[in-house]
Amino acid sequence: MADAWITSFYQFMNSLGYIHPIHAAFVHMPIGLVVGAFIFGWLAFLFNREKLARSATHCILLAFLFWFPAVLFGFMDWQHFWGGAWLTLIKLKMVLAGILFIFLVISLLFVFKDGVGSKGALTGYTFCFFTVVLLGHFGGQLVFGDKGRTAPRNYTAGEKIYLARCSNCHPNGGNAIKPGMPVKNSPKLQDFDMFLSWIRHPDPPMPPSSAADISQNQAKELYAYIVNVLDRAGVPKGGT
Ligand code: HEC
Numbered sequence: 001m002a003d004a005w006i007t008s009f010y011q012f013m014n015s016l017g018y019i020h021p022i023h024a025a026f027v028h029m030p031i032g033l034v035v036g037a038f039i040f041g042w043l044a045f046l047f048n049r050e051k052l053a054r055s056a057t058h059c060i061l062l063a064f065l066f067w068f069p070a071v072l073f074g075f076m077d078w079q080h081f082w083g084g085a086w087l088t089l090i091k092l093k094m095v096l097a098g099i100l101f102i103f104l105v106i107s108l109l110f111v112f113k114d115g116v117g118s119k120g121a122l123t124g125y126t127f128c129f130f131t132v133v134l135l136g137h138f139g140g141q142l143v144f145g146d147k148g149r150t151a152p153r154n155y156t157a158g159e160k161i162y163l164a165r166c167s168n169c170h171p172n173g174g175n176a177i178k179p180g181m182p183v184k185n186s187p188k189l190q191d192f193d194m195f196l197s198w199i200r201h202p203d204p205p206m207p208p209s210s211a212a213d214i215s216q217n218q219a220k221e222l223y224a225y226i227v228n229v230l231d232r233a234g235v236p237k238g239g240t
Pocket residue numbers: 081082083084085162165166167168169170175177178180181182183185186187188189198199203204205206207209222
């Protein structure tokens with residue numbers, strides 16, 4: 001049931017022209033606010049400014065509130081774009097998100113117990129800061145890891161679809177979930193019809209792409225990109 005709800009949510013975003021993971025855009029809220037708390041907190045401490053310590057408190061409180069939607073969107077993206085697959089980076093991010101939650105709560109407890117400018121609160125902000133730096137780093141790797149590639153002009157449309165829909169699980173034409181079943185040189189690429197029927201009805205855990213996700217024409221672009229760019233990338237020099 002949650003699945004259907006998540007799918008229709010992404011179809012709605014799709015219809016607005018937004019095809020990327022939502023968490024990636026939203027997560028700047030808690031990250032930015034933690035960075036704000038860290039900067040205000042340290043400035044308040046170094047220059048003994050009570051007002052700045054207050055600003056830090058407000059930032060950390062908002063960061064705590066935004067933690068919840070950021071994690072929710074992260075979970076939804078994970079279900080939708082990664083098929084809920086247990087990739088190492090995902091596990092790392094879950095653990096770090098849990099750690100961040102604990103540091104946020106500890107920071108707030110210190111604020112309430114010892115006051116806005118307390119050393120305990122400042123220590124809390126500092127730990128939150130390093131945790132979000134790590135979270136952001138791994139998140140960036142997850143989403144942009146291999147996405148700096150640019151295909152020759154004719155294939156950029158297909159590449160775009162591949163990066164949005166396939167490369168989370170198939171970075172560089174490989175397979176992050178079942179390494180023995182890469183996209184590159186797959187038997188499913190023999191001709192376009194076979195390819196199309198595979199992406200419409202793949203074996204789980206690969207998620208099916210409906211015509212609303214990837215139209216027939218888009219599938220053609222995608223196929224051309226995979227066969228002409230990705231497949232060839234693995235062919236040693238001098239090969240065909
Ligand atoms: C959530 C992860 C995930 C996504 C997203 C995904 N795949 Fe897959 N894909 C897999 C898995 C897992 C397999 C192996 C399935 C199996 O066990 O048969 C696979 C298998 C394949 C194969 C067959 C490999 C073989 O040798 O039989 C092709 C081709 C393929 N995917 C293409 C795509 C394309 C194109 C897209 C984007 C439209 C895509 N995949 C999106 C996970 C994914």
